[in-house]
Each structure stands twice: as structure tokens, then as C-alpha cells.
Amino acid sequence: MSQERNRQVLLVRRPQGWPVESDFRIEEAPIPALEDGEFLVRNHFLSLDPYMRGRMNDVRSYAPPFALGEVLGGGTVGEVVASRQVKFPVGALVEASFGWQLYAKSRGEAVRRIEASAVPLSAWLGVAGMPGITAYVGLLDIGQPAPGETVVVSGAAGAVGSVVGQIAKLVGCRVVGIAGGAAKCGYAVQTLGFDACIDYRTPEFASAFKDAVPRGVDVYFDNVGGSILDLVLSRMNPFARLPLCGLISQYNATEPYAMRNVMSILVNRIRVQGFIVSDYPSRWPKARAALAEWVIAGKLRYHETVADGLEAAPRAFLGLLRGENLGKQLVKLI
Amino acid sequence: MSQERNRQVLLVRRPQGWPVESDFRIEEAPIPALEDGEFLVRNHFLSLDPYMRGRMNDVRSYAPPFALGEVLGGGTVGEVVASRQVKFPVGALVEASFGWQLYAKSRGEAVRRIEASAVPLSAWLGVAGMPGITAYVGLLDIGQPAPGETVVVSGAAGAVGSVVGQIAKLVGCRVVGIAGGAAKCGYAVQTLGFDACIDYRTPEFASAFKDAVPRGVDVYFDNVGGSILDLVLSRMNPFARLPLCGLISQYNATEPYAMRNVMSILVNRIRVQGFIVSDYPSRWPKARAALAEWVIAGKLRYHETVADGLEAAPRAFLGLLRGENLGKQLVKLI
Numbered sequence: 001m002s003q004e005r006n007r008q009v010l011l012v013r014r015p016q017g018w019p020v021e022s023d024f025r026i027e028e029a030p031i032p033a034l035e036d037g038e039f040l041v042r043n044h045f046l047s048l049d050p051y052m053r054g055r056m057n058d059v060r061s062y063a064p065p066f067a068l069g070e071v072l073g074g075g076t077v078g079e080v081v082a083s084r085q086v087k088f089p090v091g092a093l094v095e096a097s098f099g100w101q102l103y104a105k106s107r108g109e110a111v112r113r114i115e116a117s118a119v120p121l122s123a124w125l126g127v128a129g130m131p132g133i134t135a136y137v138g139l140l141d142i143g144q145p146a147p148g149e150t151v152v153v154s155g156a157a158g159a160v161g162s163v164v165g166q167i168a169k170l171v172g173c174r175v176v177g178i179a180g181g182a183a184k185c186g187y188a189v190q191t192l193g194f195d196a197c198i199d200y201r202t203p204e205f206a207s208a209f210k211d212a213v214p215r216g217v218d219v220y221f222d223n224v225g226g227s228i229l230d231l232v233l234s235r236m237n238p239f240a241r242l243p244l245c246g247l248i249s250q251y252n253a254t255e256p257y258a259m260r261n262v263m264s265i266l267v268n269r270i271r272v273q274g275f276i277v278s279d280y281p282s283r284w285p286k287a288r289a290a291l292a293e294w295v296i297a298g299k300l301r302y303h304e305t306v307a308d309g310l311e312a313a314p315r316a317f318l319g320l321l322r323g324e325n326l327g328k329q330l331v332k333l334i
Numbered sequence: 335m336s337q338e339r340n341r342q343v344l345l346v347r348r349p350q351g352w353p354v355e356s357d358f359r360i361e362e363a364p365i366p367a368l369e370d371g372e373f374l375v376r377n378h379f380l381s382l383d384p385y386m387r388g389r390m391n392d393v394r395s396y397a398p399p400f401a402l403g404e405v406l407g408g409g410t411v412g413e414v415v416a417s418r419q420v421k422f423p424v425g426a427l428v429e430a431s432f433g434w435q436l437y438a439k440s441r442g443e444a445v446r447r448i449e450a451s452a453v454p455l456s457a458w459l460g461v462a463g464m465p466g467i468t469a470y471v472g473l474l475d476i477g478q479p480a481p482g483e484t485v486v487v488s489g490a491a492g493a494v495g496s497v498v499g500q501i502a503k504l505v506g507c508r509v510v511g512i513a514g515g516a517a518k519c520g521y522a523v524q525t526l527g528f529d530a531c532i533d534y535r536t537p538e539f540a541s542a543f544k545d546a547v548p549r550g551v552d553v554y555f556d557n558v559g560g561s562i563l564d565l566v567l568s569r570m571n572p573f574a575r576l577p578l579c580g581l582i583s584q585y586n587a588t589e590p591y592a593m594r595n596v597m598s599i600l601v602n603r604i605r606v607q608g609f610i611v612s613d614y615p616s617r618w619p620k621a622r623a624a625l626a627e628w629v630i631a632g633k634l635r636y637h638e639t640v641a642d643g644l645e646a647a648p649r650a651f652l653g654l655l656r657g658e659n660l661g662k663q664l665v666k667l668i
Contacts, residue, residue: 250597258592259594271608274600
């Protein structure tokens with residue numbers, strides 16, 4: 001173990017609306033000493049994900065809020081650098097939720113040993129990790145697309161949406177993405193193989209979207225909520241499915257968007273299902289294996305936006321909320 | 335066959351917002367002559383149901399709109415009074431969708447012979463008919479209540495809601511109704527056995543509702559939509575189910591209600607399922623048998639609000655939309 005000290009990002013103030021950098025503080029801390037059964041991990045990558053915004057609020061939700069003055073939580077991959085635990089020897093690569101810090105110690109609960117040979121280490125946080133599994137479970141288990149159906153996904157160039165669309169193409173669906181900006185839409189179509197991708201920031205969005213789904217929408221995998229959800233609801237087909245994965249347009253809103261098209265849910269007998277991937281633990285192994293296999297076979301492409309160093313994490317997180325990332329937003333810690 | 339002529343209620347203008355009586359016209363018509371294979375039915379009761387309002391609009395929906403200048407559709411029970419069809423002899427009692435008229439002829443498609451001995455004839459249009467089956471399928475198949483859970487139903491004193499709450503009590507749930515006015519709420523609690531019923535027309539509605547669901551809401555069977563749906567969403571538990579059966583608060587609205595609590599669907603992983611009972615034909619026989627059995631056994635109570643004569647149908651329909659009925663709204667035609 002080096003003489004380096006640990007560094008951590010703490011939440012020091014609950015954001016009101018959009019977070020600001022002063023809601024966070026970077027601190028040094030001693031590297032924890034190990035007791036029998038424990039091991040020390042040097043994190044290589046930290047995952048930044050939209051759900052983190054919700055946990056910065058002090059409200060009842062599906063996970064407890066992040067505590068003020070404590071290290072922010074988050075998914076990580078790293079390497080064991082000291083160990084008094086035979087199952088996690090020095091050199092082992094691990095995926096865990098060690099949060100926004102360089103070092104963490106553990107007894108191994110909820111820590112998974114990974115192989116870097118199959119896919120790059122960072123991919124276990126993205127395409128073959130939680131976001132990819134979210135796409136897999138939400139699309140296949142909840143969305144249940146059939147070949148020939150039209151699948152729409154918002155956040156189409158993001159970590160989850162990009163996988164949703166590609167899996168839907170593997171199923172044999174027509175896939176229409178919704179994303180912010182021409183660069184993301186071009187990426188979704190040209191690199192990911194979507195049939196179309198509509199830029200919601202243009203004034204022609206509603207009519208362009210309508211033109212892109214001439215046979216209506218059978219599955220809408222929603223990552224954003226708000227006015228986009230309202231628009232897509234107006235184009236959904238009878239018996240459509242709507243996995244509600246995220247509402248990123250709402251996370252920093254001081255007033256919730258007022259949704260108008262509730263009637264479509266009734267008239268079209270739509271199934272709207274809010275879901276959180278951690279509720280589906282039994283699906284993770286199969287999903288992870290399938291995703292990694294598709295990556296290796298070249299059937300699943302992914303992009304990473306990588307911020308350099310722990311100090312860059314707060315700003316990168318704000319960028320994620322603003323949609324500045326393409327694909328998976330990571331922080332490189334080493 | 336008597337020398338009486340047929341009388342019919344036609345839709346002569348599509349309502350804008352709330353229907354008015356001049357949207358309807360009552361006409362006489364000859365009683366149709368029979369060909370081989372046909373029979374003539376004298377309708378005894380016409381069912382009035384909220385869904386009819388939607389079909390008065392010329393919009394894409396789950397059923398085609400009622401045609402202008404034509405007899406309005408609707409469920410009926412009646413008696414065969416002339417017949418050239420051996421399966422439906424004179425004297426047979428039948429349930430069908432012969433619409434807002436005294437007489438109709440048929441070849442027997444979608445006509446069901448019924449026994450008046452089991453339950454009164456009119457019950458096949460209500461508690462043991464389409465509304466009761468709606469309650470049965472929506473609650474049991476979609477709502478999937480478990481004993482000890484809290485079930486909330488709006489339109490609690492109506493044809494569907496009253497059955498929903500009573501079945502939920504049979505399952506062993508805590509049942510909270512929502513209805514308009516003290517009389518309906520008193521009926522739901524004292525006659526139907528609901529644990530509580532909250533009058534949405536009082537200023538204390540939101541706080542009284544909150545007090546009535548101290549353990550939150552596991553199933554919300556929604557008949558009304560609008561602000562009541564929004565309120566109930568704010569009290570729903572993780573993994574709650576929300577069968578969306580009707581949106582009667584919206585049927586005459588010129589602007590849709592703007593729903594705020596979409597976030598609850600995500601955070602609580604709620605399943606919202608719009609449904610139409612006609613999509614579940616395989617469930618009808620079992621549901622109908624169970625409902626009739628519960629009625630006979632005294633486990634399922636029901637009330638009928640009966641308008642007298644075909645001429646009273648338009649006004650009774652307006653009353654139904656305003657919530658003036660208690661229980662099932664019928665029109666007695668004989």
C-alpha cells in the first residue's frame with residue numbers, strides 16, 4: 001500500500017433544483033486499516049448515474065437518501081491492493097458500490113469479482129453493468145417487444161437508452177430514439193443502428209416524431225418523463241407497454257411537469273410499469289452474461305464519456321444531468 | 335306481436351363537453367319484420383354506462399364512435415316475443431347489446447340466454463353483468479390484492495366501484511371508497527361494508543383520505559381520474575397496482591386534467607394498467623358465475639337507480655355523468 005491518502009466526495013448540502021458544485025466537498029481521509037476478513041480496494045472507475053440526483057433529496061424513495069457529510073454512494077470497479085480475506089486476494093478485480101472515493105475497505109458483501117479479459121473493466125459499470133441490465137430487464141421483461149413492433153426510447157444516446165435500442169434491434173423491432181442534439185441522434189442512427197432518432201431540442205420535434213412512428217408506438221422505454229412522455233403517450237398503440245425507468249427531466253424541476261395524456265393509458269389499455277433494476281436480482285446474472293456476450297460478438301456497441309480524476313466528479317455529474325455526456329458517464333480515478 | 339311501434343333514442347349531435355338533451359332525439363320506427371333465423375326481442379332494461387360518453391365523440395378509441403342519426407348502443411336484457419330461430423324461442427330471456435330502443439331483431443350473434451331465476455333480470459346488466467365483471471377482472475386479475483392490503487376505489491357507490499370494494503373485502507383487504515356526497519359514502523360503509531369512504535366534495539377530502547389509509551395504498555382501482563387519481567398516487571405503496579378502469583371526471587372536460595404525481599409511479603414501481611373488460615372474454619363466464627353466486631349467497635349487495643321509460647334515458651345518462659345515481663343506472667323499458 002502506498003502512502004497515498006484516501007480522497008472522497010461528500011454531499012454537504014442538499015441541492016435545491018439543479019445541483020451546484022458547492023453542494024459537494026472533496027476531502028482527504030486516512031486509508032482505512034484492515035482487520036481480519038477485510039480487504040482494501042483501489043477504485044479505478046466511478047459510475048455516475050441519474051438516480052443519484054434523487055438520493056440527494058431528503059425524501060421517501062426507493063433507496064434511503066445520501067447522508068449529509070458522508071461519502072456519496074455509487075458503483076465502482078477497482079483492484080484489491082491489500083487483503084486479509086482469502087476470497088479477495090491482492091490483484092483481484094472487483095465491482096462494488098464503494099462510492100465517490102479512491103479507496104474503500106470491505107468484507108466482501110455485495111462485492112463481485114470480475115474478469116477484465118472478457119470486456120474492459122469499465123464496461124462492468126455500463127453496457128454490461130447496472131445500466132445495461134436496466135435496459136435488458138426493462139425492455140425484455142417489462143416492455144416485451146415482439147419482432148416488427150415499434151420501440152421508442154428516450155435518452156437514446158445514454159448508458160441505458162443506447163442498450164435498449166440495440167437490444168430492440170436484435171429482437172427485430174423498428175427502433176426510434178429520442179435524444180438532445182444532432183450529435184447524439186447521429187450516433188444513435190449511424191453507430192448504434194437505430195432506424196431513426198429525433199432531436200427533442202428542435203422546434204419540429206413533435207411532427208418529426210410523429211413521422212418517425214407511422215405505425216404508432218408499441219413499447220416506450222422512458223428515461224426522461226415530462227413533455228416527451230406526454231407526446232409519446234399520444235402516439236401509443238393499443239396494448240402498448242411503457243417501462244418507466246427514469247424521469248431525468250423532472251429530477252431538478254421545482255414544479256413537476258403536468259401530464260395531459262392520461263386518457264391514452266385507458267383508451268389504449270397501456271401498461272405503465274415503474275421499475276428499479278435492483279428489484280430484479282434474479283435476472284442480473286443472465287442479463288450480464290448476455291450483455292457481455294453481445295459486446296464481445298460486436299452486436300452491442302457502447303461509448304463512454306470519462307471525466308478525469310475524482311475532483312472532476314461533481315462537474316461531470318452536473319453535465320450528466322444536463323445531458324452533456326454521450327453514452328456512459330464515468331470518472332476515472334487512477 | 336302487439337301493434338306497438340318501436341321507439342329509439344338516436345344521437346343527433348356530438349356533445350361538446352357536457353351532453354345536453356338536444357344531442358339526443360327520440361323517434362318511432364316500425365318493428366322490424368323477421369326473416370328465417372331471426373327473432374324479435376322486447377327489451378326490458380337498458381344499461382347506462384359512463385363509457386358511452388366516450389363513444390359519442392368522433393375520435394379514435396377502443397370502440398368505434400356511435401354514428402350520428404343512429405340508435406345509441408348499449409347493453410339490454412329482454413324477452414323474445416317473436417321467433418323464426420329455434421335457439422331463441424318466444425319467451426326466452428336474453429342479454430345483448432340492442433341499444434337504446436324498445437325492440438330489436440337478431441340472428442343470435444352475441445346474444446346470451448339468461449335465467450331470471452338465479453338473480454333478477456336487471457342484475458345481468460349490473461352486479462352480475464358487464465360492470466360486475468369489470469370489477470372482478472380489474473380487481474382480481476390486474477389489481478391482484480392480497481389479504482391485509484389496502485384497496486382504494488373511486489366511484490365507490492357506482493355499479494363497478496361497489497362491486498370492487500365488496501370483492502376486496504371478500505379477499506380480506508382494508509377497503510376505502512371515494513365517492514361524492516354523504517349519502518353515497520354512508521351506503522358504501524353501512525350497506526356494502528367498506529372500512530371507510532371519503533367524500534371528495536368536502537374541503538377536508540385530502541386530509542381525510544390520508545387519515546383513512548394509514549398504511550398507504552396497495553391497489554387503487556380508478557374509475558374517475560383527474561385530481562383524485564393525482565391524490566391517490568401520492569399515497570401509494572411500493573409495488574402498488576393501479577387498474578385504470580375509467581376517467582369519468584375527464585369525459586366532459588374540454589381540457590384534460592394535468593397530472594402532477596407521475597414520479598410516484600417510478601419511485602414506487604407502480605403498475606398502471608388501462609383496461610377494458612371486453613378484452614378479457616375468457617374471464618366472463620367464471621366472473622359471471624362467481625358474481626351471481628355471491629349475490630345469491632348474500633355476500634354481494636347492489637343497488638339500482640332505475641329511470642322509467644325510454645324517454646327518460648337521455649336525462650338519466652346526464653345524471654349518471656354527474657354522479658346522481660346510486661349503484662347501477664338502468665332504464666326500465668316496460
